[in-house]
Amino acid sequence: MHVHNVYFWLKDDEPDESFESGLRALAQDPNVRAAYFGTPAETDRDVVENTYTYGLVLVFDDISGHDAYQAGHAHTQFLDDHFRSWDRVLVHDIDA
Numbered sequence: 098m099h100v101h102n103v104y105f106w107l108k109d110d111e112p113d114e115s116f117e118s119g120l121r122a123l124a125q126d127p128n129v130r131a132a133y134f135g136t137p138a139e140t141d142r143d144v145v146e147n148t149y150t151y152g153l154v155l156v157f158d159d160i161s162g163h164d165a166y167q168a169g170h171a172h173t174q175f176l177d178d179h180f181r182s183w184d185r186v187l188v189h190d191i192d193a
Contacts, residue, residue: 123171132154
């Protein structure tokens, strides 16, 4: 299993309906086995990083599914439509 965690810091730092629609479209990619996205939880602990605007978690069967997703239409369309929206993106990938 390959888990793809992506954190976005949007320029306006506000939830955005169009951006959320883009995240929903990413979740529909045929290589994605499970998908979750949302805004930071209100967890108040020193070890919690919650300055991002949106987090996205996508689960794939393996790295080849992830790689196919990266080259696929949903991902390339999302980049075309939204890359100007963020100041920063951070990715953490996990093989489980």
